[in-house]
Amino acid sequence: MLIAIGSLTIMGLVLGGLLGAAARFLAVEENPLEEELKAMLPGSQCGQCGYVGCAQYAAALAKGEASVTLCAPGGKVVIEALAKKLGVTADLSEHEEKGPEYAFINEDLCIGCTRCIRECSTDAILGANKLMHTVIVDACHGCSKCVKVCPTDAIVMVPVPVTLANWHWPKPEVEPTQSKPEVGHAH
């Protein structure tokens, strides 16, 4: 009985120690934060942040080299999520919240070159060679990559219209009447 308990205890201790040592000395170096950050980004590889794609931006963020305010298609929601994850305060003062936008093709100007179709990372543009193209609004996330490649400036970004379906009440603006005690009031 005692022998059994003793031998098992020793085996446990030895094997546990081995595992502990292995975890310490043979650890694979990886940054789980990078993966998590990548998952938070839109993943459309638009490159507006100045990095090649979302993965590169996530890597820069994880190293603390990039600001959290660079993702244009992600907007305020993504900025805030990133800031929270990284434990930093997002400086939204420079970030201009444009609200969601989508690409619109002026069909009179479109020559059917298909460049925008190739550029679009979400397959939101429909069309064919020498035929005019059009944008599937639901699939467009407003990265504006297509605007840059259009040779005839036929594409413009337009704001997603406010409708009864997406309207909501604004935040109430309240100024409490006595928010500050009166300081320096002479006797």
Added chain:
Amino acid sequence: MKLFPIRGGVHPEYRKEQTSEKAIVALPMPRMLYIPLQQHVGAPAEVLVSGGELVKKGQMIARSQGTISASQHAPTSGRISVVTDVAAPHPSGLPQTTIILEADGKDEWADLPEPIADPFAADLQVIRDRVAQAGIVGMGGAVFPAAVKLNLGTQYKLDILLVNGAECEPYITCDDRVMREYADEVIDGARIVARVMGAPRVVIGIELNKPQAIEAMTKAAAPFSEVEVVGVPAQYPMGYAHELILAITGRETPAGKRTAEVGVVAYNVATVRAVHHAVRFGRPLITRVVTVSGRAIREPKNILSPIGARVADLIEFCGGFSAPPAHLVNGGPMMGEPLPSLEVPVVKGTAGILALTAEEANNQPTSPCIRCGNCVTICPGGLSPIEMAAFIRKDNLETAAKLGVMDCISCGSCSWVCPSHIPLVHYFNYAKGALKEQELERRKSERVKTLAEVKTIRVEKISEAKRAAMAARKPAPAATPAAGAQPANAGEAKTASTAEEKTNA
């Protein structure tokens, strides 16, 4: 009948005396009617008419589409003037697609579907179809398509159909008048609905501040053993279905769940009356009773208005304004929303139009929270308004959501009770909208991610195939093997262009 206590609640001044003794009067048919395609929860109806077409009273002019939707019918005979965007009776005043009907004054009925002779022997599906065809929606304010609700009986075991005659909003008396003047129709409609739902009992809940309605309904219910009229304490928001069910049955509906989960389904009195009209006479929902009240109205009235009459028509019928209105409200003073203008139409969910004087509304400036806790005590949802508002003020919507802001029913009791006049419910309305928007954005970003991944994979496959083809043609040194690993960048997209074009074409 033993009643159960409800949580929270307030006792605002009811101010119903302005209209409670005013019998329902019909509005003279206005020359123009504005019928929005969406007057209900769900998908807007699909328009069936175009400008210049002649229609008869009761003719379907827009058909429900999708699982949750409701049809619209012409409230009178006349000519369709145009189908266009018109400001909605919604605080934003945003436009929505609306059918404009020019009345011809003849008020000629179309060929209506045959009355269902004996709704207590007829096939249930026939009644369900009839209710769907009549475009009936919940007229208590939730505007949920009644026909969709009728199907709940097939999914849940229901034992009570609750007919909601509580009408707890101050000023509003339209349900009170309907119960007093058309008790038999309400009872008949309720019995039909109960039969379709398979509910063996019908309970009609009416606040005790409406004794004449209770009397009329009790009398009308007397011949039917399964129907019971129950007087419930006048305590706002008793008319909220979850509260009324709690008061009558003691069953509490879980957060975010339907009342059918606890075996009860609630219908407003006006809704069951509309079912009676549809089943017994084949008539669609083209009118409703609207209370027009408030001290800025010269002669407050209960008006039987065709759907689509402008609010201005109703106010004119009441003799116009006797004082400049400080607030124009669509609905009651507790939950109603500001009317963007008088040019918006009466819709199926319009129970009241209020024109309040500044004195009546008694708006007070906001002062700092004194932590009295009154809002916590009276919240019928058992939430903590003081805390939620503090987090929302600091834009911490996530914490507000954890505290249950999405379970807030916007009854406004907290704002009403707050001695510092903090617009608590405004914060919650904002937070609920903003959180819903965030959820939509999150879903969109997920879809975008999938689309981008699919495209990357496809582009890779195409370039792979190309490389293979090139290698097959030129047997000499093959392409660099490392290229395949990178995701779609500009260079690869270019090599893939021809194949891409074919796919897109």
